[in-house]
Amino acid sequence: MNPKSFRVIDSHTAGEPTRVIVENGPQWKGSTIQDRLNEAKQHHDGYRRALVNEPRGSEVMVGAHLVPPTDADCVAGVIFFNNVGYLGMCGHGMIGVVETLRYLGQLGPGQHKFETVAGIVTTHVLHDGSVEIGNVPSYRSHTRVPLQTENYGIVKADIAYGGNWFCLAKSDLMNVPNPDKAELLKLSHELVSASRAYEPRVDHAELFGAPVRPESHSRNFVLCPGAMYDRSPCGTGTSAKLACLAADGELSEGENWIQEGILGIPFVGRFQWLDRDKGLVSPTIVGRAFVNADTSVILNADDPFQWGIS
Numbered sequence: 001m002n003p004k005s006f007r008v009i010d011s012h013t014a015g016e017p018t019r020v021i022v023e024n025g026p027q028w029k030g031s032t033i034q035d036r037l038n039e040a041k042q043h044h045d046g047y048r049r050a051l052v053n054e055p056r057g058s059e060v061m062v063g064a065h066l067v068p069p070t071d072a073d074c075v076a077g078v079i080f081f082n083n084v085g086y087l088g089m090c091g092h093g094m095i096g097v098v099e100t101l102r103y104l105g106q107l108g109p110g111q112h113k114f115e116t117v118a119g120i121v122t123t124h125v126l127h128d129g130s131v132e133i134g135n136v137p138s139y140r141s142h143t144r145v146p147l148q149t150e151n152y153g154i155v156k157a158d159i160a161y162g163g164n165w166f167c168l169a170k171s172d173l174m175n176v177p178n179p180d181k182a183e184l185l186k187l188s189h190e191l192v193s194a195s196r197a198y199e200p201r202v203d204h205a206e207l208f209g210a211p212v213r214p215e216s217h218s219r220n221f222v223l224c225p226g227a228m229y230d231r232s233p234c235g236t237g238t239s240a241k242l243a244c245l246a247a248d249g250e251l252s253e254g255e256n257w258i259q260e261g262i263l264g265i266p267f268v269g270r271f272q273w274l275d276r277d278k279g280l281v282s283p284t285i286v287g288r289a290f291v292n293a294d295t296s297v298i299l300n301a302d303d304p305f306q307w308g309i310s
């Protein structure tokens with residue numbers, strides 16, 4: 001790959017940024033979303049490194065390639081990436097992609113489907129500008145397993161899938177108005193490591209505590225791969241939480257769960273059962289994104305950090 005520049009649109013969803021390549025991106029050759037993920041990894045990883053790493057991006061940035069869909073019912077395929085690699089699905093990022101396409105005039109009101117590496121997701125642009133995501137089937141694989149951490153003793157945690165794999169635990173560290181991020185990161189890292197004995201694909205941790213707003217049910221802190229924490233309530237993380245609430249009988253089918261992120265901005269989630277015996281749910285997440293930049297990324301062969309600082 002050697003474009004001189006390409007156009008990107010930036011947005012944030014509840015504080016968490018998404019950067020979508022909209023012009024002069026890679027030429028895709030494969031036919032399935034899995035082929036295209038492999039191509040992104042093998043041939044187009046420079047786009048990822050240039051976009052999300054410093055000096056253009058930061059560890060908190062999630063990027064997205066829009067690729068031709070395999071399924072004719074879908075608007076596009078989406079390959080999400082961050083500072084260390086690729087994500088099967090990204091809820092805040094999907095809301096950002098929909099808002100980006102709306103900003104470009106390429107998406108009208110109503111329902112639109114997208115292919116992701118984790119499966120097909122349905123999106124719906126609502127009248128107030130927020131976006132509803134019908135996420136991939138989600139489930140809990142392990143219930144309240146005792147995880148031995150280095151600094152916090154034994155912590156009981158659930159392990160669940162919501163498009164990415166999560167270790168989920170309640171933590172008193174969250175029950176203060178301004179939680180200590182360094183402590184939350186340390187505990188989250190220790191939980192991800194310990195939970196891999198049960199499910200090796202876990203690469204996100206989610207800690208829960210009391211919400212800030214009276215109408216909310218919970219506030220979370222989500223550690224993502226690449227050591228950054230999600231500024232939003234995390235769409236895939238909220239989906240994993242919904243699977244746990246459903247399995248525990250703590251939320252009824254169709255009932256709203258208001259999940260604040262660490263900045264206090266909420267996503268609204270609810271679920272439908274797909275298979276009650278297997279604990280499989282279809283989660284819906286609602287959140288809002290705002291476009292905040294429409295710009296060109298310039299690649300200069302003389303620049304020692306043309307491809308970002310890894």
Ligand code: PYC
Nearest residue numbers: 090091092234235236
């Ligand atoms: O919203 O699903 C999400 C997400 C995953 C990583 C960052 N955000």
